[in-house]
Amino acid sequence: MFSDELRMRFLDASSRGDVEKVSLLMSQSAELLNQRGEQGWTALMLAARNGHFDVAKVLLSHGCDTSGTNRSGQTAADVAQFWGHRHIARLLARAPDPDLRRLLPERAAEEPDTFFNREFLDRMSVKRSDSEWLDSKRASPESVFLLFHKLNPLVSAGAGEARLRKLRAPGVQELLEKPDAVLVFLGVEKREKDDDLLAWFALDTEDDPTQLLKAEDPGCFFLPGAMPGLLRLSDDDAGVVAQARSVLAWHSRYRFCPTCGSTTKVEEAGYKRTCLRAGCRSLQGVHNTCYPRVDPVVIMLVLHPDGNQCLLGRKKTFPPGLFSCLAGFVEPGEALESAVRREVLEESGVQVGPVQYHSSQAWPMPSCLMIGCHCVALTTDVTADENEIEEARWFTRQQVTDALVKDKRAVFNMPPRQAIAHLLLKHWTGFSANL
Ligand SMILES: NC(=O)C1=CN([C@@H]2O[C@H](COP(=O)(O)OP(=O)(O)OC[C@H]3O[C@@H](n4cnc5c(N)ncnc54)[C@H](O)[C@@H]3O)[C@@H](O)[C@H]2O)C=CC1
Ligand SMILES: [Mg+2]
Ligand SMILES: [Mg+2]
Ligand SMILES: [Mg+2]
Ligand SMILES: [Zn+2]
Structure with a gap:
């Protein structure tokens, strides 16, 4: 147990933004984390009030409660929003409720043997020149x-x-x-x-x-x-x-130089195209425009906060009955986690909290890198983006299992076994048999 004095010192350090002291006091007594001071304010609320991003982060990393309110009925996120600390408000909005994080499936013990990933050649890039x-x-x-x-x-x-x-x-x-x-x-x-x-x-x-x-x-x-x-x-x-x-x-x-439009020649055994116009900017230094492109795409299985349903969608071009994971291109200057949250919000209107990487897959259509993730939804109302998605809805674990084993009760068709979407679904249901 801790003394009243220790509790006051902890709240005071949070309020002042003294990260080191906050960490030190917590190492002495982990129970300080959700303690309240005057007017029911927690350390997180005090950090949010005064714009101390790093303190908020440390408190969150220890799993502090984000949903509690002070005597005025405000959460820490409300406090951050009110005082104009938007970066903290954003941090709190995406702060994984530890209970939500627990809904993510356990990481696979082995790297999956994914279609398109099996390589038997040594690329020997040293020989290209x-x-x-x-x-x-x-x-x-x-x-x-x-x-x-x-x-x-x-x-x-x-x-x-x-x-x-x-x-x-x-x-x-x-x-x-x-x-x-x-x-x-x-x-x-x-x-x-x-x-x-x-x-x-x-x-x-x-x-x-x-x-x-x-x-x-x-x-x-x-x-x-x-x-x-x-x-x-x-x-x-x-x-x-x-x-x-x-x-x-x-x-x-x-075929042509992306920088100046001139003709190019193939080099490095097919792994480089070099501009033939003397003086082209692409000839000075190293430029990614001279090398084969890869387009990163995030593909995610969104889990319902009840832990028993997942969100799947149908593109207009899909064969009848097929539902799959939502997916989308990563945009420039964007982290994978942000791309997952943005694409899910765009395509289904659902807000996403914690995101966990699962595995990746080369997808040569023509040159995507599929980055497979599981994530947990913070909201559950679905509004499909009609431009891209014909329908998006929640399916229960039982419905996914029925589709996996092609049971006669199945209400939808799974993506093919060769697609990473299939692996994300299978992993979530806990199936290990080679279906
Ligand atoms: N292996 C699997 O399980 C799956 C693979 N995929 C692949 O992922 C790709 C991306 O998924 P979408 O939902 O279509 O992405 P998306 O949701 O970002 O929407 C596609 C639109 O994004 C725009 N766009 C932005 N950057 C682009 C780029 N670098 N190349 C082409 N278009 C770009 C275009 O307007 C395009 O129509 C698909 O084209 C498909 O090949 C999709 C689902 C399942
Ligand atoms: Mg998409
Ligand atoms: Mg999209
Ligand atoms: Mg997109
Ligand atoms: Zn050029």
């Missing part, structure tokens, strides 16, 4: 060439799955000689001996070379339609296609 080595690998009859046409990979159909068709140097010689051919070095397959590295390349062709290839393999074709076409790939092939398709898509869309 070794033109002699690259030339020898390009000419080697053993090297593997993946062929794309309009960004669709060449495959042969197996039982249900499409398997990548691996071509060798003689088979692609004619295509490589075309003036607009773009060749991307993907990496090497490690083999028994270290000096015996099997190189993989990707090549996109403008003209449809199917006729040329049919002679060799009548069963091969370019897998049409990124979605759902690419989901027909085997788990083993999907990762290398994600890499190749994203880089090839960048070449097809960024």
Whole structure:
């Protein structure tokens, strides 16, 4: 127990903004945290009254109560708002109620084996500037060439799955000689001996070379339609296609210098485009415009504060019955947590409190990085943004489980197993079986 004097010193330090003293006193007695002084004011209210952001943060990090009111019926957030300390009001608005944080699922023990993430090549970026080595690998009859046409990979159909068709140097010689051919070095397959590295390349062709290839393999074709076409790939092939398709898509869309509009040349084995106009600003220093782009997208499973429901939405373009997690592009100058809160608010009108990262996924359509999160809602009324979302609503854990096991009671269809949305849902329900 603590003395009255200690309590007064604690409240006084909070009021004055003395972070060190606040921390020290709390280390002596954790029970000080929610104590009240005159007129029922807590340390958090006093910090909020006087604009002491750091004190408020320390108190919150110890899990102090944010919902209590003083004798005038004001919460700490009301006090901060009234006295114009907006940064503290914002901090308090998003302050995770410790009970809400408890609704987030436990972190997975293992990194999930996510579709598009399985990599078996060593990218060996150090070799991208070794033109002699690259030339020898390009000419080697053993090297593997993946062929794309309009960004669709060449495959042969197996039982249900499409398997990548691996071509060798003689088979692609004619295509490589075309003036607009773009060749991307993907990496090497490690083999028994270290000096015996099997190189993989990707090549996109403008003209449809199917006729040329049919002679060799009548069963091969370019897998049409990124979605759902690419989901027909085997788990083993999907990762290398994600890499190749994203880089090839960048070449097809960024032919000219983004800084001055001049023509560019391909360098670093397909991983750089350099402006050909002497004096272009992009030639001085390092510029991200010269390198393949990645667009970060947050995708989140929003959990209801009752802990038993989650928010899913339907885009107009989804197949009938399908509901999935809300998602959206991260905007410039924005943290992931802010992007999660903004996109959920925009698309559903729901306010989000605590956010927890789950895992990420390469999504080569054409070059997204999906950043998967669980988060907990602070409000529950849903107003779908009609421009983007046809419908958004809460589903119970039981309804998600029914959809996962494709039970006849299921009221909606799950996103496909290859999508990170599926993993976020599955993780939340606690399912570990390989459904
Ligand atoms: N793997 C998965 O489970 C899922 C993947 N996705 C992917 O995430 C992407 C983003 O989700 P959305 O809800 O569409 O985002 P969104 O909610 O931010 O809305 C898309 C709109 O944002 C604008 N925008 C801003 N930055 C953009 C950029 N860098 N590229 C393209 N448009 C941009 C465009 O006007 C576009 O129509 C989708 O395009 C889709 O490929 C979406 C849901 C599930
Ligand atoms: Mg969206
Ligand atoms: Mg959006
Ligand atoms: Mg957006
Ligand atoms: Zn330029």
